[in-house]
Amino acid sequence: MSFYSLRLRSFLFPRLVLVCLMLLVLARAQQAPPEVAFTCDFPGSDPSHYGISVRSDGHASYVSDGKLAKDADSDEPFRMEFTVSPATTARIFDIAKKANYFAGDIDSKKKNIASTGSKTLVYKDAQRNTVATYNYSPVPAIEEITTLFQGLSTTLEFGRRLEYDYRYQKLALDEELKRMDDLSGRGGVPEVAAIAPILQKIMNDPSVINGVRARAQRLLERDGAGK
Secondary structure, three states: OOHHHHHHHHHHHHHHHHHHHHHHHHHHHHHOOOEEEEEEEOOOOOOOEEEEEEEOOOEEEEEEOOOOOOOOOOOOOEEEEEEOOHHHHHHHHHHHHHOHHHOOOOOOOOOOOOOOOEEEEEEEOOOOEEEEEEOOOOOHHHHHHHHHHHHHHHHHHHHHHHHHHHHHOHHHHHHHHHHHHHHHHOOOOOOHHHHHHHHHHHHOOOOOOHHHHHHHHHHHHHHOOOO
């Protein structure tokens, strides 16, 4: 190999590696699963801020500033990774499609509607990255997906409080599970499987009173998470 060939090779090789790495990063970004995210900011409520993201493969993340006690004062947000069922994942992405992936203005803009918090929906895939912010939307698909995400937050906050009560104040489990049972009977606690571990722990603990254990079991069975 000639001197000039060696010089050319040493010049091109690092650049070729860089190009290959850039193409690999780009390919991975394009292969990332589509994702739908929802955030809600509502000062004065609990939590006053929370966010949920769900990927098309069912992997989901949750973050909130919900308090575990009325007088609690913590700056540390609650974070949780969980899995959404295939049925609910498919429903989320079907609704996003019906809502045109949240493109355009979805807020009603009516001034006589009470504030229920500033909400944001995000859709990301290889071709789209859309963001829509609203207080209330007259679009049926937006209303449906908002209710679903609010329900998911409710479920995860129940699970968080149950973990706390089980560890520090088991007598409080009865009231918390009564509230959860009542709301679940009205369809307000979706994806109970996401908090199945704490419900199973309560159900299997002989130190917990029988009525509380039975209620935890009923919640699991109602959702199909106790199978």
